[in-house]
Amino acid sequence: MDNLSQGITIVVGVAISLAIVAIGIISLFLNYRNKRLQAIQETEKMQAAFNQQLLQSQLEMQEHTSNMISAEIHDNVGQILSLAKVQLNLIDQGETLDRTLLADAKESVSKAMTDLRDIAKSLNSERIKLSSLQEITELELQRVNRLGLMITSLKTNGETKNLQEQKKLIIFRIIQESLQNIIKHSKAKKIEICFHYEKDILRIEVADNGTGFDKTLLEKKEGLGLQNIISRALVIGGEANINSVPGQGTVITIISPYE
Amino acid sequence: MYYFVAAILMFLASFKVLPQIDNIREYDLLLLSGSIFISIYFFLIFETRSKKGFAIFILILGSLNFIKREFIFHQYSSFDSFGFYMFSLFTIIMVFMYFNQVLKAVSDKSIFLNFDFWINVAFLIYHLGSFVIFLSLYALSVLVYRWEDRLSIGNLWAGQNILLFVSAICINTGVVWIIYHRE
Numbered sequence: 297m298d299n300l301s302q303g304i305t306i307v308v309g310v311a312i313s314l315a316i317v318a319i320g321i322i323s324l325f326l327n328y329r330n331k332r333l334q335a336i337q338e339t340e341k342m343q344a345a346f347n348q349q350l351l352q353s354q355l356e357m358q359e360h361t362s363n364m365i366s367a368e369i370h371d372n373v374g375q376i377l378s379l380a381k382v383q384l385n386l387i388d389q390g391e392t393l394d395r396t397l398l399a400d401a402k403e404s405v406s407k408a409m410t411d412l413r414d415i416a417k418s419l420n421s422e423r424i425k426l427s428s429l430q431e432i433t434e435l436e437l438q439r440v441n442r443l444g445l446m447i448t449s450l451k452t453n454g455e456t457k458n459l460q461e462q463k464k465l466i467i468f469r470i471i472q473e474s475l476q477n478i479i480k481h482s483k484a485k486k487i488e489i490c491f492h493y494e495k496d497i498l499r500i501e502v503a504d505n506g507t508g509f510d511k512t513l514l515e516k517k518e519g520l521g522l523q524n525i526i527s528r529a530l531v532i533g534g535e536a537n538i539n540s541v542p543g544q545g546t547v548i549t550i551i552s553p554y555e
Numbered sequence: 556m557y558y559f560v561a562a563i564l565m566f567l568a569s570f571k572v573l574p575q576i577d578n579i580r581e582y583d584l585l586l587l588s589g590s591i592f593i594s595i596y597f598f599l600i601f602e603t604r605s606k607k608g609f610a611i612f613i614l615i616l617g618s619l620n621f622i623k624r625e626f627i628f629h630q631y632s633s634f635d636s637f638g639f640y641m642f643s644l645f646t647i648i649m650v651f652m653y654f655n656q657v658l659k660a661v662s663d664k665s666i667f668l669n670f671d672f673w674i675n676v677a678f679l680i681y682h683l684g685s686f687v688i689f690l691s692l693y694a695l696s697v698l699v700y701r702w703e704d705r706l707s708i709g710n711l712w713a714g715q716n717i718l719l720f721v722s723a724i725c726i727n728t729g730v731v732w733i734i735y736h737r738e
Contacts, residue, residue, distance in 0.1 A: 300695075300707060307691040308714030315684035315718055322676050325654050332661045 342531075349531045350462050353469035357424075360472055364439055365415050372442065373411045380404035428456065429464050430491060433471055440475055440487065446504075447486050454493030457554055463532045467500065467552055470525050470536065474502040474548050477521050482506025482546065497534070498552050505545040514538060525550075579634055583624055586638050590617020593678075597649045600671055602660075606652050613645045636692035643686035650679045668736055673729025681722035688715050 383401035387394055417423060424432055430452060437448040459467065471489070478484050484506030492499040514522055522538055525548065529536035534552035594614035601607045620638050653675050657666065666672045688711050695708050 301710075303695075304691075304707065304710050307688060307711060308717075311684040311687045311714045312717060314687055315680045315721060318680045318683040321683075322679065325658070326666070329658055329661055329666065332658060333663070336661055337663075 346462075346531050349528055350466060353466050353528070357465070357469055357472065360476070368411070368415060368439070368442070373408050373415070376404050376408040376411065380408065424465060424468065425461060429459060429468060430456070432468055433489060433491075436468075436472060436475060437487070437489065440479065443479070445479070446484055449486075449488050451488070451490040452493070453490065456491075457493050457498070459498065459552070459554060463552060466528055466532050467498075467550060470528050470550055471500070471502060473521055473525055473528075478502075478504045478506060478546075482508075484545065496553060498554060500550040500552075502548045502550070503545065508540040508542045508545050510542055511538075511540060580625075582634055583621060583638075586635060586642060587617060587621040589642055590614060590620075593646055593649070596674075597653070600653065600656075602656060606649075606656065609652065610649065613649070616645075617642065633696065634692070636689045636696060640686055640689035640693055643682040643689055646678055646682045647686065650675045650682070665736075667729075667732055670729055670733060673726055673732075676729075677722035677725040680725060681718045684718040685715055688712075688718075 380401050383397055383404060387397050387401065390397075427435075430450065434450055437450055440446065441448050475487065478487055482504050484504035486505045488501075488503045490501045490503075492501070514526075525538070526536045529550055529552070532552050534550065536551070537549045538546065539549070540546040591614060594610045594617065598607050598610035598614075601610060620635070620641075624635060624638070653671070657672070692708065692711055695711075
């Protein structure tokens, strides 16, 4: 009888202990749920940052393209057409028809037409979607080349792999920003871009032989353009490293996963 | 609805205690109504077919157990502790299924404003504790033969009542919490 009473007490004790365990399980459940909620909110924030960055990149690219087109029309097409106008004036003033001059005028107009066609192509937003990252980078380098300030080159290592549309756009914007920085500040004579298609990541190096800069600029957050490059790379799940030595140029390395 | 039916059955059962009339049938009906209402409740809150299927399985099992006891074996004399034990065990499984469902679709909305959460918390506290009591009741009813000893087994209900009280507090806290925070 005593043993039975003892047994019953133990059973009641175990039952109440299990009820306490149930409270523990509920606490664990709530804790795990909170963690999941935080993780989801974090992901949503990242997604929002990514979308914002994407939108900003698109707007900046449009602005950049507009500026480049404006410069090209003014400096290139405008000059060629002015030359064609002078040539036509000379033909008009001459007593006899100068066939050589006429051919030159025709060539100038033809060149202006080709340049305008190139500009029209660059205005097409579908161009970026349809072209590969190398192709649009190549076109960008051709534009820089036309400025006549520096020599550019593009190299590719490894087998080309496709990138996500949005990632491609942001990486291209990083390259554009890097080139803009080089043109504005570096006084470089040579720009070299190299695409390394590795197993899981794409590594892009943008190197110049310009004046370089003190890396403390980055720590002081004075180089906002450079900070932009770093933050954009983070948004696409990659990273950007900037190595520069005063007097010895700069190398910007962009690393991005394919997915 | 379940609690209403359960209260009526317990009320009827309590009337039979003093005149020492057998009230096993009320408990059998309580188990049957518990199986039906709780299975339907979980069937309604579950979102996947497999989980809904499990709730229907419990409903069928509870009904078959009742049919077996009442109409096939006519087991009116003994309390169906094993049936209650199985019912508690399956309810615990369904509570975990509910928690799994909540964790799969986490939302910003506070879970404390969801009455289902409070009901499941009460179910877990009550059934996790009580399944041990029902199992012990079943084991002791098999092992103990002396009538005086059998009477002392009834002391196990003290633990059961404590658990029932705690789970009732949980549900009431949920009701108050939801009303207060909605205001």
